[in-house]
Amino acid sequence: MRLSIRVILFMALKDIFKDKRILALVVFALTIGYTNVLMSTAVMNSFIGLFYDQITDTTVPHIVVEPREEKKFIEHTESKVKNIEGIAGVVGVASHLNSSGIVILKNKNIGCSVVGITPSLEKNISIIPEKIEKGTFLNDKEKTSVLIGTMLADDLEVSVGQKVTLVYSNGVKREYSVKGIVNTGFLFVDMLNVYVTREEIESVFGTHDRSTEIGVRLADRDAVGTYKLLIMKQLPSDDVKTWEEKMGFFVQLIGVLKIIWNAIRMMGLLTVIVTIAIIIYVNVTSKRRQIGILKAIGARNHIVLGIFLLEAVLWSMMGTFFGLILSHVLAYILNSIRIVLPIGLLVLRISSEAILLTVFLIFIASLLAAFMPARQGSRINIIKAIWGG
């Protein structure tokens, strides 16, 4: 084959740069399309990442052991915790003894989830100890203090040092001093949770070495399936669930959101495809005579096809380049103004995987979009093209 690449590159570059205004418009359109695809990917990934992180860091550890349906408690918690701690890859284990309750201050009664924790172990499975907005965290032996979620505290209009009354699900009513306010940024924790020590809640329910859940944190969250099986072997009499199974509804919700986001992303991609297809089609249509001349003087069909395909690729490369810059600028601006969602602070991250995937998608989309009109151009009948038949 002759040096077709040189002619293809030469003609494509000449055509692209012949009209700077059109070039600017085309690149602008493709930049917007690329930015749309990349930003929607970044928003989706950042939102889902934040949601999953918040769930596993504050609410449901990677793996949760619960009593079977017919039982209220997991028995012999301490030995079970020790067994699980012995599994390689498990980085933290802690048990909770939970209850529902009503927290009361003056004339305000608000339903809540009472979480009985061992404060010294809690850091092994959650970030709650790091999220004390005001006041301090609990001590293991503390029996007269509670921690309270920040939104719940706002609803009660309670502050650190004030006394609240807690009514447990068994009817026991006790008074506590608010030792700290928990602010995770995660709606479900901040609005619902009251934390007491395990020792205190055991005394309320008159029980020992029992729990309502054992939380397990893994070195690798994605390996939950494997570890679930390992723990199930160790604890055959209990119910072992992954965090995804435990949060099934929310994971399904995220699945639906993913579909919607992907649809938006596909629309962005479609915009790029249609833009390129229209540009190439218009280009081919307006250049019929020139294509005819090029073929008449000795250009094979693949050269004409190559010129238009390369133009599409070059346009998409320019759109990708500027889209990448624009996406990073937008992400920087949005992160600067701090987007606080009910699930926490959304920090937009444009991952290299997302960039590579988008570049690949746009590249393929450009070629696909350009192919039909480019092929049509390459197959133009010379006589009709030159003499306008």
Added chain:
Amino acid sequence: MSVIKTDALKKTYMLGKVPVPALRGVDIDVVKGEFIALMGPSGAGKSTLLNMVGMLDSPTSGDIFIDGTNVSTLSENMRVDFRLEKIGFIFQFFNLFMELTALENVILPMMLLGKDMNECRRQGRELLHVVGLDERENHLPSELSGGEQQRVTIARSLVNNPSFLLADEPTANLDTENASQIVTLFRRLNAELGITIFMVTHEEELGQKADRIIRLRDGVVV
């Protein structure tokens, strides 16, 4: 030696289901160094014959020989290559690439042949000199007059040292002065460089400048 030879060349177009004969058995023979004018009234088959000789279209029957090769039997890609190497095209609408400079337009066929760029430029400049456009090599077609554009087209048609030039009404869109310059250029190329020229024209005065006139009427040579 024959540069262009046709043997019982026929071409019939279909107008719906109605066959419309454009060429009814044309025999021509153009020898090397001849300047031929192909003339005839509208609908005589001039353009059809030009398209056949230029390998832009295929005959319904008959043969076309260029430099002794029967091009009627060549594959599409071989025809393209044959056009690139053997034929220099000059069209009536100048048909330059508007985004390319005069020099770039001239050397494009050489680039298609894969020639070295320095060699392309050297040859391109030489041909622009031949057609009197030395100073205009970096001008875009939009910056050239109609006559100058046609001279660039002529330079382009010569760049691969073709066996013959195929000119389709080369002065049809030019004023008298520019038309005269183009005809003079053709005569000079033919006389000084021995270039074979096969030109379609409807202008009797222009036709008279050729060595020989082939007249077509109703698809046959008269």
